[in-house]
Amino acid sequence: MTSTHNGATPRGPVDSSRIPRYAGPATFARLPRLDEVGTADVAVIGVPFDSGVSYRPGARFGGNAIREASRLLRPYNPAQDASPFALAQVADGGDVAVNPFNIDEAVETVEAAADDLLGTGARLMTLGGDHTIALPLLRSVAKKHGPVALLHFDAHLDTWDTYFGAEYTHGTPFRRAVEEGILDTSALSHVGTRGPLYGKQDLKDDEKMGFGIVTSADVYRRGADEVADQLRQRIGDRPLYISIDIDCLDPAHAPGTGTPEAGGMTSRELLEILRGLADCNLVSADVVEVAPAYDHAEITSVAASHTAYELTTIMSRQIAKARTQ
Numbered sequence: 001m002t003s004t005h006n007g008a009t010p011r012g013p014v015d016s017s018r019i020p021r022y023a024g025p026a027t028f029a030r031l032p033r034l035d036e037v038g039t040a041d042v043a044v045i046g047v048p049f050d051s052g053v054s055y056r057p058g059a060r061f062g063g064n065a066i067r068e069a070s071r072l073l074r075p076y077n078p079a080q081d082a083s084p085f086a087l088a089q090v091a092d093g094g095d096v097a098v099n100p101f102n103i104d105e106a107v108e109t110v111e112a113a114a115d116d117l118l119g120t121g122a123r124l125m126t127l128g129g130d131h132t133i134a135l136p137l138l139r140s141v142a143k144k145h146g147p148v149a150l151l152h153f154d155a156h157l158d159t160w161d162t163y164f165g166a167e168y169t170h171g172t173p174f175r176r177a178v179e180e181g182i183l184d185t186s187a188l189s190h191v192g193t194r195g196p197l198y199g200k201q202d203l204k205d206d207e208k209m210g211f212g213i214v215t216s217a218d219v220y221r222r223g224a225d226e227v228a229d230q231l232r233q234r235i236g237d238r239p240l241y242i243s244i245d246i247d248c249l250d251p252a253h254a255p256g257t258g259t260p261e262a263g264g265m266t267s268r269e270l271l272e273i274l275r276g277l278a279d280c281n282l283v284s285a286d287v288v289e290v291a292p293a294y295d296h297a298e299i300t301s302v303a304a305s306h307t308a309y310e311l312t313t314i315m316s317r318q319i320a321k322a323r324t325q
């Protein structure tokens, strides 16, 4: 049996063969709460914040919708041949209580919460929230690891400058992050990019910041395996942060989001690309922009819960591997 960093056997999810999976309060994958286990190797947290959006609001409800949709996740992940919740202690740290009326303060609160959790040795699996929250999360991760490689799955670049004069919005986190020097600009990629822009300059600015782009059409034409291989080569063994805007998926696969764009990836393509990155040094990740009010039959939150499950599995495998070295 594997042990956690404090030597204990990981406490896993509620046993769904004894307690029906639809019963009781929803934590991610029916895992224990962080306060029930003390510390965790991977802390799943929610950030109920959507004051940075440019179009439809509602991502403040995303974290809890993902938790609800994650009740059906099972403990063994055949795609990565791993039992993520036995390899490492994964626990649900609840929500960060962020100010909905003051974006600057909310950004500070998220950074401080991430500092606290990363300080305990945990990696973070954050459930958003709008994409604004990636900036404070990256700040915190960079304090620990130095500038990190970034894989950004999104229909949008999110490297725009300001909206209505505001610097911290869901369309601007990665420009701020590059300006602050918290990203390793030799390993930055957008995946799933598509849709109309404000002008051609958007792409030129983005390229100058160091980003490579794998469009949604590239994924379709070249296939998930080839894309994952190329990304893996670019990332190497650098500390990696993965930020997943659920609108990287086609609206057919993720209707419940704030700024939908036609022509996106399938959930199968996204999951397969992630599985192809299983050996990368994933230090933390987020899944954001799930807006349940626009969802149908939990299509979006089911896709998001499986996405977070793959990311959590990658981290748990890495943690277990590091322990045996």
Ligand SMILES: N=C(N)NCCCC(=O)O
Residues within 6 Å of the ligand: 054, 055, 131, 156, 158, 170, 171, 245, 247, 258, 259, 289
């Ligand atoms: N991060 C997300 N989802 N969207 C950014 C879109 C910014 C815009 O409306 O131009």
Ligand SMILES: [Zn+2]
Residues within 6 Å of the ligand: 154, 155, 156, 245, 247, 248, 259, 289
């Ligand atoms: Zn987006």
Ligand SMILES: [Zn+2]
Residues within 6 Å of the ligand: 131, 154, 156, 158, 170, 245, 289
């Ligand atoms: Zn985004």
